[in-house]
Amino acid sequence: MAATSQVFRVIHGWRFGQVLVPAITCQNCSLSPHLCTYATQPHSFVQRWRHQSRGYRTSPPWHTYYLTPPQVNSILKANEYNFKVPEFDGKNLSSIMGFDSNQLPANAPIEDRRSAATCLQTRGMLYGVFDGHAGCACAQALSERLFYYIAISLLSHETLTELENAVESGRPLQPILQWHKHPNDYFSKEASKLYFSSLRTYWQELLDLSVPGEQPDVAEALVSAFKRLDNDISLEAQVGDPNAFLHYWVLRVAFSGATACVAHIDGNELHVANTGDGRAVLGVQEPDGSFSALTLTNDHNAQNESEVQRVKSEHPLSEAKTVVKQDRLLGLLMPFRAFGDVKFKWSIELQRRVLESGPDQLHENEHAKFIPPNYHTPPYLTAAPEVTRHRLRPQDRFLVLGSDGLWETLHRQEVVRIVGEHLTGVHQQQPVSVGGFKVTLGQMQGLLQERKARISSTFEDQNAATHLIRHAVGNNEFGLVDHERLSKMLSLPEELARMYRDDITIIIVQFNPHVIGGQ
């Protein structure tokens, strides 16, 4: 993962056709930082031009096959989804106007998952982005189950009682969640019974613990739901299932891993629970109309110093050098918190026992049999989230939840600018000024035509998430969508795609400033 993400950075700075071979050979060497940080720099004309003269026109054609713009669009739009909160009486009384989401696969099959749902028994909406690794099983399970765990944790004692009574007496259940799913977002039928019984066990425990008349705290509920689900995943794998297929499935879920970034929005209360390196960023509109980014999560990876300290503190000093190695947990795992991944949680004995009792398919799985080096004091990994609470203000216009595939390619400030401009329809392009610089007519024409294309590409996408992906994949050195580049990136063969980009999953929630301002 590290290698590929670095390769990605290489490509991001350079035209990939040019650096394909060197990129693979020098994946560990560090790169001059300015190439990937360009997005943060103010774009003066001269800077743009200097970049252009170096990187833009010199590359020889690598391969001549191009996707046409409609082909590009059909790829980008294949997974786009849009939901608008219904209006009553011509007025939207919710603090949320709606959301746009989309995902672009790099792995085959895609390992990212997304979920969005409205809580029916309590107020509020839930959004989640799940980035799987070592397969998609864990992320898939999270996308189906986590919101139920959260919704249950938020229920009052009375509602839980009602729920339990209904199940007990065989009455139909009140629906807990209303899902907002793209047709490609599937739920597995086979495991639903198993999932349900685990969930029921959870709410029975909650019934015992909760006190009538008391409303659960959202932050506590989120933490408890996250922990409980990871625990259930682990338990289900240890217990197994008489059904061979299900047995294999629960083991796959447990041995694969996934990060989760979940937002719960109720009125102007926003909670974000994050486990891993997904990220939630708030788009704040400044008084001058521009947008700035407010990050609501901390990445749980080696770049986060406090997270490194936390991991080290949980293990004896003798392991200090091995527990975080090469910016990875035990030199292997990039996110420092994750669901599943029992190889980093169970004792070696437990792992061996479960594997031996498991179905035959598991024996052929090299990944599952492999024990991480320097594995002395498990667990090394936790699914406990960090929860951030934010009270929404009228200037908070939207929330972007994204898997690390997005954040690696675009700086958060750039993300917020692109989305903000798309949603407001205002394109705050700085007017071009020649000033005292030497600019030729040809250069100026090139620049103006790019600016024009930028505006037209904005109007091409109805969906803000699609628009963001277009930028994430197709941006050239000047922050402009370059069709040639976009076309190349999207026409990469399956086996190469992962080397140049990660799965990208984006949910953009748009707030209703009138309601938020009124509260």
Add this chain to the structure above:
Amino acid sequence: MRSGAWSVRTLSPVLLPRWFCDAGARPARLRGQRSVRFLSTDPPPTALPAHARVVICGGGVVGTSVAYHLARLGWTEIVLLEQGRLGAGTTRFCAGIVSVAKPLSIESKMADYSNALYERLEEETGVKTGFVQTGSLCLAQNQDRFLSLKRLASRLKVLGVSCDVIKPKDVAQLHPLVNIHDLVGALHLPGDSVVSPPDVNHALAVAAAAHGVQIYEHTSVNQVLVKRGHVTAVETDRGSIECEYFVNCAGQWAYELGQSSEVKVSVPLHGCEHFYLLTKPLSEPTRPESPVVIDMDGRIYARAWHGGILSGGFEKNPKPIFTEGRNQLEIQNMQEDWDHFEPMLSALLRRMPGLEACEIQQLVNCPESFTPDMRCLMGETPGIYGYFVLAGMNSSGLSFAGGAGKYLAEWITYGYPSANVWPLDIKRFGNLQSSRTFLRHRVMEVMPLLYELKVPRWDFQTGRQLRTSPLYDRLDTQGARWMEKHGFERAKYFVPAGKDLLALDQSKTFYKPDWFDIVGAEVKCCKEAVCVIDMSSFTKFELTSAGDQALRLLQRLCANDLDVPVGHIVHTGMLNERGGYENDCSVVRLSKNSFFIISPTDQQVHCWSWIKKHMPNDPQLHLEDVSWKYTALNLIGPRAMDVLSELSYVSMTPEHFPSLFCKEMSVGYANGIRVMSMTHTGEPGFMLYIPIEYALHVYNEVMSVGQKYGIRNAGYYALRSLRIEKFFAFWGQDLDSFTTPLECGREFRVKFDKDTDFLGRDALLRQRVEGVTRRFVMLVLEDHDTELDLWPWWGEPIYRSGELVGVTTSSAYSYTLERHVCLGFLSHTNSDGSPAVITPDFINRGDYEVDIAGQKFPAKAKLYPFSSLFAQQKRRKDDMELSNFQSK
């Protein structure tokens, strides 16, 4: 007054464009200019004079040109006021191209004069003007554009301007930078030139000052004082000046200045941002004498500029500006907008690919003012005597300034300029064009239109549906296609149900238009059955008096005798002292002392002010504009009398209702309809003047009763075809203030035998003795294939035995003759160059040709209509209206 030397001293240096400062191209000259000491750069020390004859507001190239020409005509006590510094407005920024390639002949004439003026100005004043006769190239990227250039070429030849239609490869020779691969051809105008606008401005100011004009900078006009309809004084921020004449040359601010006078003056113009690009010198610098390139299809122009290029254009999506009005300061700080300029930059690089490596110097934003019909505003304002306007140059200010200044000076001096400037006369507009919203919308269409291909019969698309007849919706649902005249919607023709509408909207061609058969059917119906045309747009006045004042006034104003029995209609011209037509109208004697005057639509302001000007100040004499009170329906055709008699139970036969007669009667349920036996086409039929509340009723009745007579709607195209084949001249198109009744065969409408004096009588008597030197004729094209050949429009040169003798003024296809008919004037010179008398013999003995875009078509000239050809059994002998105005 003060000496010339004093006046020169009061001049400040023309504010030099900032780009001159860093371009070291002409340092010597700059120093030379600056060495003159000027006093008024800072708060001016000298007080304004208390009195002057003429006060000119606006120190741009237009204002200084007016001052210069007035001074040359011998005027003294001329004061020119400028709110900032001389030439600090649009003049300072304009591109400096003087081109005669203008859509109207009068405009080309003005540009041609300006060109000659700027050339000699340097010699006259010693001030360098940067004049270089570069010539210009108008490029054509397609055949239609090439056709319009060829039409321009044949028109310019009439004016004596040299020009050549050339091939693309000749273009490459004249201007090596031009990419010729997509060109069809070009027009080369070797006489065109470039100048430095601020320097021309300065030179004009110096020359004017030398003639005694006093120039004051940093002086703003607050308002113009008016007493009893005359300008009396100008109030400035530095005191007021009494004066007889005021000239508003305020350019962008002319509208606001007009609004700020005591009696508001409508100066309909609106600003738009206009951009052009300056480059640094090319690696191989452009030669100063390389021709100006005008690529209208690419919407750009380009000239050489200090070794580099100056290039601008007229984009499709202009940015209107100053809608709410702004002050002078903002014109200095206009923002560049590169994104807006992108299409023009691309067009430039396509035209001159070699410029790609050329460095940018600056993008200049130079607001220009535009008018609702793309022509400038000139002349005396309708309401106030002595208040003149010259503004709204539609980005050709420099080209027009010289000629327009001369004409306006003549206008002030002699009462009218030496050429027909009606197309530019500010009286073609009225208050109705004064709305800021209207202007803003219209100029957004006008500015791109400057470079758009203009095919015959194009119409404006914006600012429409302002004035409509009450029948508008009825007619529209019946397929009417509309044109606009003076804000009024008029039907061109009616698309029959089932015709492809889309195809019809694309009737933009120099060849046979696709409405040909539709109009043909309407004409046929007029000839054989009956048609109804809504002609409500006409200007209608009522003149009444207690005594015989109304009659006396009209007898003085009109050439024809109006002392006729009540109920009679008289076609008459209103002539000026030269005997030329100021107006051509029909006057109905409603009663002993009241008259109903019907004039062309666009005469609404002009005719009103003409009558008012000659009206004695008598409270018992009353003139009222009743245009809006009546809907006019024209029933044309042999069955019109049957329809009307059925609706009124009155016999409408010629025995009971002779021609040119008016009766108030009932039609259907509606009473008090003025029925007039005339149709403005020479066909039998009636005009109904209906009070507007009855309009729909009468129309419905006419249509339902007319059903069995085959009635249908018709439009103005049918009317035009009918009137032109009958040789009816139309004021504004064929007739103008320089045409006398004798020249257009209307002597029978002049009351020479009566003893009453009327305006223009002396001139006409003189002309009757001396003979006419120009004559209105009708030319029938021979050997012209309607399907395949170019159609005539107007403005085509007429050749007699190979010699240029005149220009057509209007044309139409005659469905009766199955030929094209052109109307136009012939003139001829003696061997000594003096104008020769035109005799019928001269006209009849000659081989005529009409030049349509360079192609000559043989034609037969006629002095009288083909009445014999139209002889119809049913026709009444006396319903022949021998001639009339039309298309009013």
